[in-house]
Amino acid sequence: MTGFNLRHFAQHGKKVVAVGRNYRDHCAELNNAVPTTPMLFMKPSSAYLTESSGPILIPRGCTDLHHEVELGVVIASECRDVSVDTAMSHVGGYALALDMTARDFQEKCKSKGQPWEIAKGFDTSLPVSRFITKEELPEPHNVVLWCKVNGEDRQRGNTREMVFNIPTLLSYISGIFTLQPGDLVLTGTPAGVGPVKAGDLISCGIADLLQCQFAVAQR
Template structure:
């Protein structure tokens, strides 16, 4: 199946923010009146065996574990009831965030592009065919740093569910085969530093492991 190598031909990463109530609370925000989306470029991907690089000038890099939805066929203006027909599979992903840059951008009313889209800001695991997950709305989602549990959530707590997210996004961005849709992160996000090791997974179905390093000058 071609989607096994989605990282090699994916053209974009579409991410929804503020999708878990507990995470919204820990960030001192409020539940948005409408979905919040942002983009990461395909150059943000990094796969196991390669490190997560803290971008130069970033002083506070945070981990955010997420369920990743991989698009199986072209989706444009898809209705929610049909959205799952366009899903090819899933993966576990990390939305690495330069939190200091994001907070600066928020306070100035500027985009989050640098804070969210730098190289290696989207570590991903292997492709999981959607048939292998019987209930995507009840799936443990976890993240450890140096062996210590930081995030321990479940997709049942998502405010917006996968069909709605795919449908809504497709009204604004044509989703293409191999594109990745990130669905938000549960509470427990926190800082990582050079030398740390991040592990994350979807239950016991898939697991990823990445070392964190400083980007060389």
């Protein structure tokens, strides 16, 4: 049905829908209110960076590039106006992801009321792990995500702390944007986001299931 193996979601998937402010402690650290409906934005598929395919590149002009470790949900089958009850049947698997964010660009966009794409969607702004099967992650709402920079702890949060859980997100999103096989939904980041600079090494993982590493360089 998809025409490709979901393991290759980063190569073939078209759309990445991201959810902002989906962990209370992260809302607090950036002085944002906890949302009453999911706040959505997108990254283009050209932003994907898979392991061993080069460093995360700091966009020209950016002086405050932040890591945001997130659980990504890979869509297996088309969903439009899907119900909360049936949403999980459209999940094909998962990936760990970094929602790399040019925080300085984002602050400027926010203050001017301008779109966020240049802050969120630049090339290499979406490092991802390998595909994770549903069998490998039977409890997606009870797993620890972590992120370290140069070996130092930065983020550690449990997915049970999401404001909107995965089926709620998929139902809401699919009422606006049809989700298609290979699309990725980024489910938000726990507290601890912070800057990286050229030469840094980011490592991130899901509990003991998986970890991956990405170097940082200047574009």
